Amino acid sequence: MKASEQKALSYALFLGCTVPVRGMNYEASARLVAERLRIRLVDIEAFSCCGFPVQSVKKYSALLLAARNLSLAEQKDLDICVLCSACGVSLSEANHAFRQNPDLLSQINSDLQAVGRHYSGKTKVKHFVRLLYEDVGLKRLKEYIHQPLSGLVVAPFYGCHYLKPAEVHDHFEDPENPTSLEELIEITGAQALYHANRLSCCGGGILGIDEATAQKIAKSTLDAAKAVGADALVLQCGTCDVMLELSQRKIGKIFEVEYNLPVVYYPQLLGLAMGIPQEELGFALNRVGSQEFLHRVNSLVAR
Amino acid sequence: MSQRAREKIDADQLDPNFKFEVAKERGGELIVRCFACGTCSASCPVRQVNDRFNPRRIIHMVLLGLKEQVLTDDFVWLCAGCFSCQERCPQGVKIGDLMTALRNIAVREGHIHPSFTAQIVLLGKAGRLMEIGDFENKKRGRLGLPPMRQDASEVCALLERSGILSPDERKNRDKEPK
Numbered sequence: 001m002k003a004s005e006q007k008a009l010s011y012a013l014f015l016g017c018t019v020p021v022r023g024m025n026y027e028a029s030a031r032l033v034a035e036r037l038r039i040r041l042v043d044i045e046a047f048s049c050c051g052f053p054v055q056s057v058k059k060y061s062a063l064l065l066a067a068r069n070l071s072l073a074e075q076k077d078l079d080i081c082v083l084c085s086a087c088g089v090s091l092s093e094a095n096h097a098f099r100q101n102p103d104l105l106s107q108i109n110s111d112l113q114a115v116g117r118h119y120s121g122k123t124k125v126k127h128f129v130r131l132l133y134e135d136v137g138l139k140r141l142k143e144y145i146h147q148p149l150s151g152l153v154v155a156p157f158y159g160c161h162y163l164k165p166a167e168v169h170d171h172f173e174d175p176e177n178p179t180s181l182e183e184l185i186e187i188t189g190a191q192a193l194y195h196a197n198r199l200s201c202c203g204g205g206i207l208g209i210d211e212a213t214a215q216k217i218a219k220s221t222l223d224a225a226k227a228v229g230a231d232a233l234v235l236q237c238g239t240c241d242v243m244l245e246l247s248q249r250k251i252g253k254i255f256e257v258e259y260n261l262p263v264v265y266y267p268q269l270l271g272l273a274m275g276i277p278q279e280e281l282g283f284a285l286n287r288v289g290s291q292e293f294l295h296r297v298n299s300l301v302a303r
Numbered sequence: 304m305s306q307r308a309r310e311k312i313d314a315d316q317l318d319p320n321f322k323f324e325v326a327k328e329r330g331g332e333l334i335v336r337c338f339a340c341g342t343c344s345a346s347c348p349v350r351q352v353n354d355r356f357n358p359r360r361i362i363h364m365v366l367l368g369l370k371e372q373v374l375t376d377d378f379v380w381l382c383a384g385c386f387s388c389q390e391r392c393p394q395g396v397k398i399g400d401l402m403t404a405l406r407n408i409a410v411r412e413g414h415i416h417p418s419f420t421a422q423i424v425l426l427g428k429a430g431r432l433m434e435i436g437d438f439e440n441k442k443r444g445r446l447g448l449p450p451m452r453q454d455a456s457e458v459c460a461l462l463e464r465s466g467i468l469s470p471d472e473r474k475n476r477d478k479e480p481k
Binding site: 015016017018020021022024025027028031043045046048049053054055056057058059060061064065068111112114115117137157160161164165175176200201203204205206208209210217218220280282285291 | 330348351352377380382383387390403404410415423430431433435439446447454457460462463465466
């Protein structure tokens with residue numbers, strides 16, 4: 001029992017492309033939160049892109065890149081924890097495809113052999129937020145809340161690939177009516193507001209194809225979160241952040257709306273409630289209204 | 304949309320085998336189950352803001368055999384891959400996977416979207432879509448994050464092996480001054 005508990009709380013940390021460059025605040029806060037919760041996150045230097053970007057060109061190539069990453073974790077007898085939801089879906093989808101079609105895995109392995117790798121199909125893949133919800137659990141997380149954020153109201157944003165396709169994520173949560181993010185927000189003491197776009201697409205999938213369309217999709221979520229009076233939007237994916245935070249000013253300019261809507265990653269919110277120093281959680285890298293957001297947090301915590 | 308609906312379809316230009324070709328592609332298998340209810344289009348976030356993209360219409364075009372139009376029009380590239388349609392399709396058509404299958408066929412027929420050509424070259428060079436060099440590692444260090452190494456050799460080999468990066472492209476970029 002003890003050994004399996006130990007294994008359950010050790011993961012290879014898969015960073016992907018966007019997070020280690022444009023989401024360092026996400027990465028830093030996730031690592032700090034994990035450390036406090038005694039989740040061991042192991043870095044594997046040889047990890048590369050998950051394969052997601054090439055699936056539109058050739059699905060097989062995407063599966064091959066995914067399998068290479070999965071094999072690297074398997075070699076160390078570790079499951080994978082992802083921060084980016086697109087990495088999560090890409091790696092999980094490969095596992096799902098290999099389970100359904102062993103011949104495909106054999107073909108993949110004959111190609112992996114060329115770079116001296118082999119994948120037998122053992123590596124499980126979990127998003128960091130799902131890991132907090134399932135492996136740590138709300139009950140244990142609550143014990144770590146030292147600075148409840150009571151009075152803070154935030155808008156949860158699930159994004160797409162944390163939940164969908166449900167089939168490749170083992171149906172861990174109903175994609176039409178999920179609750180994990182709201183529940184995780186509520187244990188920090190903050191209130192999770194309902195808004196029409198909590199399950200929407202951020203638009204990031206077509207940013208490189210048709211920027212104007214992607215911006216219109218993101219605008220819809222910014223409008224919804226603004227309309228319910230959220231202190232911040234809370235999310236869990238680097239691509240969602242590119243659309244909703246890093247593109248927010250640009251979108252505001254195009255549509256002549258002043259959003260000034262802070263966007264925080266869930267581990268940053270949890271880290272604040274756990275009492276981790278704000279500067280360590282990477283808020284200096286939050287581009288929209290982070291000063292005001294932290295003032296608001298400080299005023300609530302001081303009460 | 305209404306204007307497009309009035310476009311004439313030349314039956315001689317139809318390829319009745321196209322739907323079977325799509326059904327043979329990984330992800331496209333279930334297309335023939337579609338009964339055109341439109342749940343996909345009603346669920347589509349792209350459709351809501353851009354009427355050039357309409358999943359029901361694309362599926363219908365495939366079933367009719369409008370191969371050339373489906374593969375050459377850039378609307379196949381407009382799917383955001385959110386899977387909202389896929390979760391809701393009452394017939395279990397994996398529409399997100401189907402859009403990927405259509406793109407894969409389009410690429411094979413020589414209609415790759417230029418943004419992907421650039422991405423593949425970058426992946427072959429850096430192993431990631433975003434390069435990590437001294438500048439990024441310095442910034443990471445300031446936040447207490449470990450440095451990351453960039454080694455694309457295996458990624459490059461796998462992209463070449465699976466036929467989406469040609470050694471010529473790689474040689475060309477090797478010659479580029481750093």
